Amino acid sequence: MKRILILQTGGTIAMQIRRESNGEMVNTQSDSLIRYIPELSQIADIECRELFFKDSSDMSTADWVVIIEAIRDTYNSFDGFVVLHGTDTLAYTASAVSFAFKNLTKPIIFTGSQVPMSVIRSDAKRNLINAIQMATLPFNEVAVCFSDKIFRANRSTKLSIGEFNAFNSPNFAPLAEIGLDINIKHSLPPSALPMECFPVFSEDVIVLRLFPGMKPKQFLRLFENGTRSVILSGFGSGNFPVSGEYSLIPLLEKCAEKNIFVVMASQALYDSVDLEKYSSGRIARDLGVISARDMTLEAALTKMMYLLGRYKSPYQIRDRYLRSLRGEMTTE
Numbered sequence: 001m002k003r004i005l006i007l008q009t010g011g012t013i014a015m016q017i018r019r020e021s022n023g024e025m026v027n028t029q030s031d032s033l034i035r036y037i038p039e040l041s042q043i044a045d046i047e048c049r050e051l052f053f054k055d056s057s058d059m060s061t062a063d064w065v066v067i068i069e070a071i072r073d074t075y076n077s078f079d080g081f082v083v084l085h086g087t088d089t090l091a092y093t094a095s096a097v098s099f100a101f102k103n104l105t106k107p108i109i110f111t112g113s114q115v116p117m118s119v120i121r122s123d124a125k126r127n128l129i130n131a132i133q134m135a136t137l138p139f140n141e142v143a144v145c146f147s148d149k150i151f152r153a154n155r156s157t158k159l160s161i162g163e164f165n166a167f168n169s170p171n172f173a174p175l176a177e178i179g180l181d182i183n184i185k186h187s188l189p190p191s192a193l194p195m196e197c198f199p200v201f202s203e204d205v206i207v208l209r210l211f212p213g214m215k216p217k218q219f220l221r222l223f224e225n226g227t228r229s230v231i232l233s234g235f236g237s238g239n240f241p242v243s244g245e246y247s248l249i250p251l252l253e254k255c256a257e258k259n260i261f262v263v264m265a266s267q268a269l270y271d272s273v274d275l276e277k278y279s280s281g282r283i284a285r286d287l288g289v290i291s292a293r294d295m296t297l298e299a300a301l302t303k304m305m306y307l308l309g310r311y312k313s314p315y316q317i318r319d320r321y322l323r324s325l326r327g328e329m330t331t332e
């Protein structure tokens with residue numbers, strides 16, 4: 001029987017509605033989660049560890065490192081890993097974890113739920129069973145399991161606050177669909193090289209979502225205090241204003257002057273940024289702006305945080321950013 005490690009980090013999935021209070025949510029221990037579903041022992045030999053208990057909005061890169069190190073340190077003792085996580089920032093953590101592990105030969109499956117396990121109509125049971133089942137299969141990447149689908153972690157994003165199928169991967173087909181059987185459609189090929197782990201992330205980054213009427217001048221001071229990269233969430237294929245007080249060009253010039261990496265992502269979820277299509281894009285390209293192509297914002301950000309943490313040389317950071325490292329972007 002496959003050995004699976006479940007890492008508990010918090011979120012709705014492990015919350016419980018305290019009966020005596022007015023609906024206040026309190027946490028429950030991870031092994032009691034398993035007690036809700038005793039049949040899990042038919043799927044795998046399961047061990048649970050509670051790393052911490054947080055609402056995922058409260059998580060930072062230090063928490064990502066705790067998760068990564070817990071997996072790294074037990075990598076040889078288990079066949080697969082399931083991380084229980086709040087849904088709000090799950091796509092960020094899962095993307096970050098995907099960058100930290102190179103040459104994975106075991107599944108790391110993130111899941112959570114929209115409704116606590118203790119509530120009768122919860123989606124937690126189904127998500128947890130599916131995630132554990134998925135973690136027993138030969139699969140070499142970090143993935144998100146939610147509502148009968150498995151998405152590549154660094155392609156996934158939370159799309160719904162209220163629907164059971166809260167996640168999707170807009171620019172990449174699900175890796176697997178779960179019906180009577182788990183149907184793995186595609187996955188990264190296994191590597192013959194040993195697994196490597198780099199739990200390092202820089203927090204010297206800014207994400208700036210453009211909006212009509214935004215005066216970039218007001219944001220220039222954001223770049224004074226050690227910022228090393230700015231991820232811009234631009235319009236459509238990577239467009240931005242170029243005239244008058246709304247022009248983004250002075251901000252891009254300032255970043256170029258200070259060697260701040262600028263990445264252009266898009267507010268549109270589907271398809272790819274194209275800095276060749278319009279003149280603003282070509283100006284950006286000439287000022288050294290990097291296209292996020294079809295990466296999710298979560299992947300565009302965590303990839304940069306990882307590369308800034310891992311490499312010193314600006315050449316290496318840019319060079320690695322332009323490549324697909326873990327299947328996070330389409331490169332043709």
Ligand code: ASP
Binds near residue numbers: 010011056085088
């Ligand atoms: N606020 C919760 C969290 O992200 C939401 C959830 O788990 O669905 O931790």
